[in-house]
Amino acid sequence: MARVNSTRSPQIRDQEASQFSHILAELCHATGSRCAALVDLEGETVDYFGAGEPFDIRILAAEWRLVLAQVQHSTRLGDVFEMMIRAKHKSFWLESFPLGYALVVQLGRRATGLSRRALSQARRDLCREAGFDLNDHRGEAWVRVLVKEEPGASRRPVAMALAEHSHYVTVLGRVTSHTHKERGYRIRLSTGEERTLVREPLGHWYLEEEHWA
Numbered sequence: 001m002a003r004v005n006s007t008r009s010p011q012i013r014d015q016e017a018s019q020f021s022h023i024l025a026e027l028c029h030a031t032g033s034r035c036a037a038l039v040d041l042e043g044e045t046v047d048y049f050g051a052g053e054p055f056d057i058r059i060l061a062a063e064w065r066l067v068l069a070q071v072q073h074s075t076r077l078g079d080v081f082e083m084m085i086r087a088k089h090k091s092f093w094l095e096s097f098p099l100g101y102a103l104v105v106q107l108g109r110r111a112t113g114l115s116r117r118a119l120s121q122a123r124r125d126l127c128r129e130a131g132f133d134l135n136d137h138r139g140e141a142w143v144r145v146l147v148k149e150e151p152g153a154s155r156r157p158v159a160m161a162l163a164e165h166s167h168y169v170t171v172l173g174r175v176t177s178h179t180h181k182e183r184g185y186r187i188r189l190s191t192g193e194e195r196t197l198v199r200e201p202l203g204h205w206y207l208e209e210e211h212w213a
Contacts, residue, residue, distance in 0.1 A: 014054040020047035023125040030118040030144065030204050032108040033093075037061035038126060041069075041100025050106070061104045068094045068102055086112065095119070098132045117142035117198065117206040140208060147197070147205040157185060157197055162207065167191065 024036040028050055035050020035057050043062035050057060064085075072080045083094040093105040093114045103126065107114060120142040127133065146161040147169075157169045167189045175184040181201040188194050196208040 012054070015047070017049075018047045019129050020126065021049050023122055023129065024049035026125075026144075027105070027118055027122040030121070030202070031105075031115050032111065032202060033114070034106045034108055035060070036103065036105040038097075039065045039102050039104055041065075046101070060106065064092060064094055064104045065102050068096065072096070084113070093119075095123070097123075097126065097130075101130070101132075115200055115202075115204075116140070117200065118144070118204070121206070142198075142206040143209055145197075145205050145207045147199070155183065155199060157187060157199075157205070160189070160197070160205075160207070162189075169197070 020038050024038065024047065027033065027036050033050070035048065035052055037048040037050075037057055037060070038046040039061040040046060043065050045058045045061050048054065048057045048061065068080070068083060071077060071083065074080075081096050083092075085092045085094070089109075091107040091111050093103075093107060095103040097103065103122070105114065117140075120140060121144050124141065124143075143162075147157045148159040150156045150158055156171055160167050160169050169190075170188040172186040172188055172194065175186050175196055175198075177184040177198055179201070183199040185197045186194065187197050198206050198208075200206065
């Protein structure tokens with residue numbers, strides 16, 4: 001699986017990296033985002049990852065957590081779980097978690113969106129690490145996987161590593177993806193299970209989890 005090195009960890013951390021930091025790092029690498037932070041209801045950063053000074057990332061996370069809280073308190077909008085803010089030079093993604101926690105992501109330069117599949121993976125991992133309810137009420141659930149591709153331009157999947165096991169992959173057909181730059185396949189694993197497998201534009205593969213809790 002390819003990795004985009006558009007982010008780098010802070011040169012000097014002001015706290016020891018936790019498992020949360022590793023999860024946020026994977027999210028940044030998978031999406032090309034500049035930085036990401038998990039922040040609590042009071043605006044305190046639990047952990048972070050990305051380019052820039054730790055203090056600046058903490059301030060960014062606290063300020064956007066306040067904005068999310070203000071929007072959530074608005075009676076006109078109803079329940080708000082996610083926000084995408086696009087500005088001239090920067091864009092941000094905000095997502096609420098249980099008990100007032102929130103994920104704040106500063107997207108890469110000129111980014112106009114964030115991979116829903118990468119978010120699904122990060123959401124699952126963050127919730128598991130924090131002990132939150134894993135029920136994903138926001139749609140599809142995806143897991144990032146390592147895939148061996150056919151040589152050449154086709155890039156069709158041949159084999160896949162999942163949960164420390166390798167599987168030969170039989171392609172049953174193509175499926176419609178969100179953009180023309182994605183490649184989606186309906187596949188059969190060596191176990192006989194049929195799943196949907198998608199290669200995103202940045203080269204990362206995601207397997208749809210059709211039954212998980």
